[in-house]
Amino acid sequence: MNSQQKELHYKIENRTSKKRWHDWKWQLAHSVRDIGTLQKLLGITLSKKQASRIKQTLSKFPMSVTPYYLSLINIEDPENDPVFKQSVPSISELTINSYDMADPLAEDKDKPVEGITHRYPDRVLFLVSNTCSMYCRHCTRKRKVGDIDFIPTKATIKKGIDYIKNTPAIRDILLSGGDPFLLQDSYIDWILTELKKIPHIEIIRIGTRTPVVLPYRITNQLIKVLKKHRDIPLWINTHFNHPRELTASAREALAKLADAGIPLGNQTVLLAGINDCLRIMKTLVHKLVQNRVRPYYIYQCDMSEGLDHFRTPVGKGIEIIEGLIGHTSGLAVPTYVIDAPGGGGKIPVMPNYLISWSTNKVILRNYEGVITTYKEPDSYEAIFCDRKCAGCRLQLQLEGASEYKSTGIANLIDDYDTTISLTPKTNERAKRRKKYASR
Numbered sequence: 001m002n003s004q005q006k007e008l009h010y011k012i013e014n015r016t017s018k019k020r021w022h023d024w025k026w027q028l029a030h031s032v033r034d035i036g037t038l039q040k041l042l043g044i045t046l047s048k049k050q051a052s053r054i055k056q057t058l059s060k061f062p063m064s065v066t067p068y069y070l071s072l073i074n075i076e077d078p079e080n081d082p083v084f085k086q087s088v089p090s091i092s093e094l095t096i097n098s099y100d101m102a103d104p105l106a107e108d109k110d111k112p113v114e115g116i117t118h119r120y121p122d123r124v125l126f127l128v129s130n131t132c133s134m135y136c137r138h139c140t141r142k143r144k145v146g147d148i149d150f151i152p153t154k155a156t157i158k159k160g161i162d163y164i165k166n167t168p169a170i171r172d173i174l175l176s177g178g179d180p181f182l183l184q185d186s187y188i189d190w191i192l193t194e195l196k197k198i199p200h201i202e203i204i205r206i207g208t209r210t211p212v213v214l215p216y217r218i219t220n221q222l223i224k225v226l227k228k229h230r231d232i233p234l235w236i237n238t239h240f241n242h243p244r245e246l247t248a249s250a251r252e253a254l255a256k257l258a259d260a261g262i263p264l265g266n267q268t269v270l271l272a273g274i275n276d277c278l279r280i281m282k283t284l285v286h287k288l289v290q291n292r293v294r295p296y297y298i299y300q301c302d303m304s305e306g307l308d309h310f311r312t313p314v315g316k317g318i319e320i321i322e323g324l325i326g327h328t329s330g331l332a333v334p335t336y337v338i339d340a341p342g343g344g345g346k347i348p349v350m351p352n353y354l355i356s357w358s359t360n361k362v363i364l365r366n367y368e369g370v371i372t373t374y375k376e377p378d379s380y381e382a383i384f385c386d387r388k389c390a391g392c393r394l395q396l397q398l399e400g401a402s403e404y405k406s407t408g409i410a411n412l413i414d415d416y417d418t419t420i421s422l423t424p425k426t427n428e429r430a431k432r433r434k435k436y437a438s439r
């Protein structure tokens with residue numbers, strides 16, 4: 001415990017009481033949910049106007065911050081503090097633009113059963129928890145935060161598990177929420193036990209922000225539960241947004257998970273006024289790999305209601321990626337993605353490296369601005385894919401592999417399929433054609 005944390009503890013409990021700072025349940029029980037407590041604990045006084053604005057915001061979007069995460073705030077300059085900005089409401093959250101959406105990713109539309117979003121062919125998002133240790137101001141599922149109607153019951157989870165059981169195409173499950181690590185150990189154990197029984201499940205991923213906002217949740221007992229399920233590959237993705245969040249406690253939590261043999265990834269959200277800076281992002285990704293965490297995604301901030309003030313132009317993200325690729329370890333460079341409004345899924349966005357092309361040469365540029373040519377092979381014997389892998393000289397030799405079927409753009413590229421174009425449903429010309437045909 002550092003001095004700021006000791007002081008916070010004294011303010012919450014009296015000086016003689018037993019120090020329970022490292023107990024995650026104590027942290028949750030003392031999460032700060034109102035503006036009076038916030039000011040008292042931080043020892044700051046907000047202007048009347050600001051306090052009333054925060055109260056106004058609280059009536060729509062609740063607040064909850066763990067004492068631990070609160071202790072990371074630099075009280076000399078709270079308003080510009082990245083931790084403060086991620087955890088304390090701002091009146092800007094009440095600004096709703098015409099294009100903002102309650103559910104921009106249409107997660108509730110691609111939902112075969114409660115709690116499951118089945119968007120991609122082989123993997124599902126499974127919301128198993130409704131609570132979080134901290135309510136991120138930039139949460140894309142803001143509509144659900146603190147809403148007791150969304151608490152998944154055991155029966156709901158069972159239905160989700162049954163859906164997965166009955167859908168053999170699913171090979172990868174992402175447990176999310178809310179935060180799955182806010183569930184009790186025994187409950188996590190039960191979910192993993194049930195999922196593991198499904199023969200077509202190859203990997204399970206857990207998305208959790210506890211290493212960032214409640215690192216004490218990563219207890220030896222939890223590690224024991226996770227290790228118990230080592231026979232199925234478990235991957236954990238966490239959510240660090242700023243290098244300041246990689247404290248000694250956070251690093252210890254990450255080390256415990258990595259030592260348990262769990263591969264770790266990180267998903268960052270690009271946030272105006274918090275991390276929209278190449279130097280911050282570079283420091284962040286370096287610190288992550290130093291702690292055995294592979295930067296996985298940088299997300300463009302979603303168009304959810306109440307997030308407008310956090311959004312940056314896409315150019316900011318491209319600028320950051322431009323400053324990372326080549327300049328630092330490839331291992332430290334995440335994929336920058338925009339999660340398509342309306343439910344199209346994640347779309348990677350990159351600077352352009354391929355600058356021109358001829359029949360036998362491609363012209364590329366590197367991170368230094370060097371322009372180079374890559375001469376393509378004089379002869380290349382393309383293999384016509386008739387989708388009969390058994391007779392193919394490439395020897396896939398996968399026993400029992402199901403027939404390969406392509407979709408989307410891959411379908412256009414495919415040798416086997418005769419589709420030559422994709423046409424939007426609303427295309428007027430296509431509608432006219434249909435009309436002529438029916439005459």
Ligand SMILES: *Cc1c(COP(=O)(O)O)cnc(C)c1O
Pocket residue numbers: 117118119120123124125174346
């Ligand atoms: C992000 C996401 C996934 C997983 O995507 P990956 O690119 O495989 O990490 C799956 N389903 C939904 C609905 C998602 O939003």
